[in-house]
Ligand SMILES: [Zn+2]
């Protein structure tokens with residue numbers, strides 16, 4: 001059991017692509033990674049955890065609404081930041097009133113990792129309803145979004 005708060009995993013790095021990658025590039029990168037990690041391709045060195053992480057990353061990045069949510073969380077979309085330009089907005093939560101913390105159960109992937117990833121598709125994480133994060137009220141502004 002880890003006692004250290006791990007940073008949110010970068011799903012783009014897991015697939016080896018940039019945040020600007022198109023949907024086709026996401027799929028191509030996923031297939032390449034999944035193939036290289038599959039036990040049939042790498043006999044003797046099974047790494048189910050790595051394959052699970054690639055599958056979980058693809059699950060988010062291949063779903064436009066999930067990817068948009070994820071981009072907003074990591075600040076990859078310039079538009080997502082420009083949207084909060086109110087001068088009196090709370091700086092801690094960017095005016096949202098809520099803080100999104102990565103789900104501890106699925107490490108922000110939104111999918112529950114299984115022991116046999118090549119036998120079954122990962123299912124949405126029940127801890128966060130597949131969103132990968134949980135909302136908590138911002139303490140700095142009492143969840144009002146204003147200073
Ligand atoms: Zn706040």
Ligand SMILES: [Zn+2]
Nearest residue numbers: 103106125128
């Ligand atoms: Zn979760």
